[in-house]
Amino acid sequence: MREFDIRRWAPGMLLFMALALGATAVQAQNLQEPPMEGEAMPANTDDPYENWNRKVYAFNDAIDRWFLRPVASGYRTVTPDIVDRGVTNFFNNLTEIRNFTNSLFQLKGESAVVAFGRFTFNTVFGLGGIFDVATAWDLPERPEDFGQTLGHWGVGSGPYLMLPLLGPSTPRHFSGLASDSFMLPSAWDAVDSPEWYYLRTLQIVDKRADLIPAESFISGDQYTFVRNAFLQRREFLINDGKITEDPFADDDDFMLEDF
Template identity: 35%
Template sequence: MTKFEAFVKRSFSISFIIAISLVNIGCSSTPEQSKRMPAAQINDPLESINRPLWVFTWEYADKYVTRPVTNAYVAIMPDFLRAGLLNMAQNLNEPSSMINNLLQGKFKAAGNDAGRFVLNSTVGLLGFYDPASDFDMMRSQEEFGEVLATYGVGDGAYLMIPVLGPSSIREEVGDFIDHSYFPIGDFAFWPGIFRRAIIGLEARADFGEREQIIDNSVDSYQFVKTSYYQNMLYRVYDGNPPILVDEKAEEELDEYLDLLEEIDEQD
């Protein structure tokens, strides 16, 4: 069996197992039905552990390690090289994004992911360049955690991962699956670490002025946690999260409008 045949067989096996699991999880719910469900409440049963980990992450690890290393990386590396390395790192996520879109029935998005991977891996020199964007094939990476959310799986407990930052049980499970896909699943240890470092450094470099917002917040831990869940909701709903309405306030408004209508009729 060739390596290509082994890859195809493994990919179909993983996809089949995931699909069966999602059918069992979703029961009779479809992705669209699940997406109409209201957002789950923030679940933080581990706050007594998460808070000290946040202090360590922000006040020590970021201040004395992550931030200085990121600043040095930005100062030393030429912009074109930074952009190229990040493109290469993100290009490796396209196959997993394709499968995750297929599992949600987003066939057009899956085709876009496949086209991006082929074009950027060939004409784009292993993803260093991004010619796919010139053809309006924009990057929109879908994670397996979003697949689980689509099928009604809740976030689970909120987690503060030391150094890495906020996460949740669902996102960690999703990341584990995403990293098992080709080609990331075939990476040796150090190439995988290098790829994650590139993505992490660029993410930290883009953080920018939000540092001051966190520092000036009344409760930085609560602010970061709330921001994390808002971002996850935004991603799960592809940039169009539902507008959650206070049912009690809505009932009071209806009663008030009915009262105005009665007054108008009396006049």
């Protein structure tokens, strides 16, 4: 296990916050209002903490609306598309070590080879990952994390949770996040302070900026849409693209193919 360092851990969690809050970011107009305070929520066995989750969602959404999104929007405005794409490619390349490790844990030999090949080709021929030459060479990314590894070996997802700052999650997903952050090898281990902090900050802003176009997909009740999108996406990843069951299929018409 890697040595725990809260100073290095915190920016990583902020990155996850950027992704989570970005997934919950929406335009305020033309959206349904959540139930009023004290109004009974419909029971849902797959979301037993919905009352609490909705309150946390509102808190996260406020932080994103007043801080994270404006910064990301400014970054998106001043950064040329080719530079933005290069920054995104660079950080995506760093995740290939995680993809490789978890592919091995799941006994997915082909995916492990693809992850190793992507990291090697993009690092050597893509100028440190700035250019995604691996995808051009028919080696598309196969994302794998420890939450997927737990699911592969039969660990149940648990109830849906909306975590403060961290956004949509489940007990299995959060356990996987912690394992990827603290125990598994990462390309970030080779980066020393203070450059580590500068890069993490850039990664947070870049990720949030890349999520801004996806906001146009959100419709209806914000909370319900985000919950369904998150759970469908996690099932899609854990089952390697095969959706076996959607407990919220009747809530709205969102489908993964919309992305």
